[in-house]
Amino acid sequence: MTDDAVLGRARLVWAALAGAPVTFASSGLDVAVSASSSLCPPGWVGVVALGGAAVATAPDDGAAGLVRRALGGLPVSALTDPVAVSGRLPVGAVLGPATLAFCDAARFRGAGAGAGAGAVAAVGAADDGVRGLLARVPAADAGEAGLDEITSLAFVVRAGPDVVAAAGYRVWEGAVAHVSVLTAPAERGRGLARLAAGAAVAAALEAGLLPQWRARPEASRRVARALGFVELGSQLSIRLVR
Structure with a gap:
């Protein structure tokens, strides 16, 4: 499986978790209103960046508009940076950032014969x-x-x-x-x-x-x-x- 195929599968899953129509465009940020988003805790804003594009969910129209205006001009690499985001939005608390990593059969390396092998x-x-x-x-x-x-x-x-x-x-x-x-x-x-x-x-x-x-x-x-x-x-x- 190619890196593009892995990225495509990952994006499909995270878009579904948003709970509202969102698209990982070729660049930039797509923001949707979703009170049932799994990208973040209830009532929070969630941002996920994958492969040079990002999506975000907000709990209501007001928050979504604020996020679009404040973060729309940031490079994708800054959209999950707490310092950069806090400089644009009134942030009360953050969770993360957490890295998202993926593995397919071609890249997988088993644990080998390290400590406890076979146990x-x-x-x-x-x-x-x-x-x-x-x-x-x-x-x-x-x-x-x-x-x-x-x-x-x-x-x-x-x-x-x-x-x-x-x-x-x-x-x-x-x-x-x-x-x-x-x-x-x-x-x-x-x-x-x-x-x-x-x-x-x-x-x-x-x-x-x-x-x-x-x-x-x-x-x-x-x-x-x-x-x-x-x-x-x-x-x-x-x-x-x-």
């Missing part, structure tokens, strides 16, 4: 070991990973009876596998995230899905790059002060 098991997403891992990590880490939202099996690595790393994915719009991965803090730096996530990505590709990796921390982005993911865009959510 990945597939279990139900509600497995007690997975729940135990979620309970042991800081709440912020669990929230960032989103492991409690996966719709796939969980691919886990154990140390004794405990699950110390787990990954899976949630299917978006029947096309994208949104990957989640979480490692116990004391076990990080040993390649376990790559091992578990590699198994999840392999399963997603086998199911004909496009794996997506959304991340803010650099450590997570490094894992994605090691598996063959390519960063094609970014996402920013904005709460306006009006």
Whole structure:
């Protein structure tokens, strides 16, 4: 699959998540009013840039007009930059930016023979070991990973009876596998995230899905790059002060 094909699939899914007609044009920003947008929390403005074009959703006509006027002249690379956006809009809070990376079968690099190789098991997403891992990590880490939202099996690595790393994915719009991965803090730096996530990505590709990796921390982005993911865009959510 070519990069253009991957980008096209990704754009179709994110346009559908907007909840209103939007188009990733050749350049610039397309803004739509959508109270049910999945690009951001309810009542916020969501901006997604992919491959040199961007779309945004706003909760009402007033916010949409404000976004069009304020951000319309910015280059796409600045549309998910909190500093640039805050200089144009009355921003009360932001989430992100998060990078959006994708991987196809041609680019995918499995976890190889790193630490714990061969120790990945597939279990139900509600497995007690997975729940135990979620309970042991800081709440912020669990929230960032989103492991409690996966719709796939969980691919886990154990140390004794405990699950110390787990990954899976949630299917978006029947096309994208949104990957989640979480490692116990004391076990990080040993390649376990790559091992578990590699198994999840392999399963997603086998199911004909496009794996997506959304991340803010650099450590997570490094894992994605090691598996063959390519960063094609970014996402920013904005709460306006009006």
